[in-house]
Amino acid sequence: MRGDVFFGRNSNDQGIADFMFTVDGGLAPIVNRPVQSFERLLERKGLSTLSAAFEILAENGLLPPPGTPSTFFAPTDAAFEALPPGLLDAALADPFFLADIVGYHGVPGAFTQPQLIDAGFLGSFTGSPLGFTEGSLLVNGVEASPAIRTPDGYVSIIDEVLLPPEPEAFFVSGNMRGTTEVPDPGDTTAYGEAFFNYTILGDTHLMCVFAWNTGGFVAGVTPNALHIHEGAAGVAGPVVWNSGATADDFFENEPFKEWAVDVCAEIDPTVAQNIIADPEGFYANIHSSSFPGGMAREQLVVDPGFNPFSPAYHANPMTGSKEVGGGDLDSHGWLTLTVPTTDTGEWCFRAEAYKGDAITGAHVHSGVAGVDGPVVINFAVGSDAEIEAGDARFAVHDTFAFAGSPQQIMYGCVAVDPTVASDIAAAPGDFYANIHSEAFPAGMIRAQVGAGEVAMTTILAELSGEEEVSVPGEGFGFAALEVFEGEGTIVWFIDAEPIGQPTAAHVHTGALGVEGPVFLDLGVTPDTFFEPGFAPGLWFGSGLVEGIDPGIITEIVGTPGDEYVNVHNEEFPGGVMRGQTFDPNAGPPEGLMGRSTPPSRGDWGHTK
Structure with missing residues (x-):
């Protein structure tokens, strides 16, 4: 899944530095109000349980990075004591369960209380929605104290622990691209995904979405809408859910060359049940000013977990030792090929390479192990290459764009000749994938193609x-x-x-x-x-x-x-x-937490 918590996604400069919501419901200047550190707040009487929880999360690397803008609702000790018997002890004994609970009490971004009320719903650090209503400020119906300014945002005290709601369903629209749009083609530079979470919060039915897409990024055209429509593949249908996202809600998801958005909006319960009953009868699409009818779209499928799209083929592990003429022995990588939900004659690919030099190309070739052969699929990738119109959408960049990163990522979709597709299906091992670089133009790393998931x-x-x-x-x-x-x-x-x-x-x-x-x-x-x-x-x-x-x-x-x-x-x-x-399938040794995948640091224990 490429969609993790993106801090600051809801950042809003309106009024943050100038005003604070007061007890009587008005706006008051805060220039003379003291700014308290979050650590000092935790030392206050009545917050010792939350302080202990933060110490546990810090010890296990499950807190956002220092300086992350946030708005947090801090439960008192009495609130924790009122939890059902055994729940607090269970949470304190399991840092990842604890991260789910504590992370649900904050939202990325520094928001004044009027801004929260105006927003209505925002995604928490864990992704589950929080609802904000008037009555001073109510968060999920619980009254919050007047906000206290911290260097990184705001903190309010609450007298009840907020337990994350259990989502009713997950959906995903993967491999969103312009070639699936009808009646007019969308953006040929577009590629991305949208992850949906249907949740009932009290009497409110919510659909939350995190989506990313490369469409319009190089041209500087910001997407301006995201919807769910009713309609089968190849059919344009009416909007049944509007995320409410505008161009102001889409942000540059640096360092990836893409736009991203993370919003929640109410959904008609009947529509939600119809989507649950037949997800592929609905599609998600993203619009922009350049493509008002639709920039990129794809049908919905039920999201069964971390990897909703099992690859049709893989090449893993890719190594320099497998290159016939000798590749980069210090580099390694992998590649997967997926046949998207909507058949447009394209295959979608994802690949990573570690410790190699600048990538200049990636292909599938015809040839058994130890034999070089001709290119049959060209992924048209290259380091720092711009995303352009053509028969491939692609992006290559250093992971997080941090200096010295040894990782390069590629993804996109390409047209595949039907005869080639048939030949690979009949004998995948007669083909190989390889990645080329400036230092190894004939091939940096390679591996034979295999069907389905790799055996490891x-x-x-x-x-x-x-x-x-x-x-x-x-x-x-x-x-x-x-x-x-x-x-x-x-x-x-x-x-x-x-x-x-x-x-x-x-x-x-x-x-x-x-x-x-x-x-x-x-x-x-x-x-x-x-x-x-x-x-x-x-x-x-x-x-x-x-x-x-x-x-x-x-x-x-x-x-x-x-x-x-x-x-x-x-x-x-x-x-x-x-x-x-x-072995993660058998469980961790006694006394260990046993997370099944390395956490993405600073996101309350959730991976991207």
Whole structure:
């Protein structure tokens, strides 16, 4: 899923610096009012439970980055004590459950109380909607105290814990593009997704949407509407839900070359039930001034989870060693191909490459392993290439556009010759995908095409400085090992914070609390880890280990918990943090939280 929490999406400059909502309901200048830090507020009598909750979230990296604009509603101790028996203890014992509860009490962006009332509904940090009504200020029907200004926004005190509503249904409109628009074609530069969440909040039925799209971005044309229409693929139909989004609600989703929007609006309950009954009988589309009839559209499907679109084909792992003439042995990546819901003769692709130089192209070729062959699908990508009209929509950029990032991402849709599509369906292994770069024009990394999802085993480890045995380390982190047993290959990802730059990482044999010898060196080099910059001491790294002894592969996959991942740096040469491995399908070792995917830092535990 490409849609995560985007902080500041609701930022609004109106009145933030000049006025504050007062007890009597008026606007008062705040130039002389004291600005209190959020930490000082938590020290106030009656907020000790919330303070403890924030400490737990901070320890586990589940808070937004410092300085994130926010408007927060702080429950008192009495409010937490009034929760159903056992609920508070369960939340304090599970940081991710706790993040769901605490994150639901805030919205990204600094809003005065009149602005909240005027908005009516806003998405919380967890994505679930909060409703605002008059009566001083009521949030989900609970009275909030007058706002207290903080350096990053506003805080109000409430006497009830707000529990996130259980969504009634999720829908997604994926691979939205201009070629699906009728009767007139849409924007040929458009590509994106829209994720919908239908929730009942009290007596109000809400549809919330997060959507992103590349359409019009390079030309500087901002989208100005998003709707759900009734109509099958290839049919233009009436609007049945209007998000209410205008050009002012769409924002530049930097560093991605795309627009994004995150809004909620009421929906007729009958319409909602009709969509639930037949989602593919409805479609989402985005409009712009250049394409008033529709910039990009796609039918709705029920969203069953994190990856609503299982790929038709994959090429994973892509490595330099598979290139016939020799590729980049330090680089690795993957590519997936999806046949979109609306058949326009296109396939949609997503690909990533790590530690390579500037990408100049990506293709599918005809050819078995070890043999070079002709290009049969051209994805028309290139680093920093502009999105242009043509037979492909594409974008390539460094992840988050942070300096030194080793990751490049590509996505879009291309027309595929029907004969080629038929040949790949009949024998996918007779084709391969590869990515080219300036240093490796003949091919940087490659892999044979396979049908469906790639066969691999994922092993995880939650890292903590407290787990180090001889000398306590510091910080916390997460490691994921993608094990390709048939190839003797492991692709790994590690994030760690707040620490000095990692200099080594290994898999060791040893139970919890026991030091053991190095079992597998993950091959960290000086440029493996990079510091994105939005949180001091936060490091991301990824690497590839090939030619692993089958016995080592068998033990890592077969006996998780008997090994641990250990990260080292100059300050802690014996280990700055470590964590036992575990199989996410079987559950984590006792005492660990067991998140199934690395969290996106600073988003209350939810991934993008």
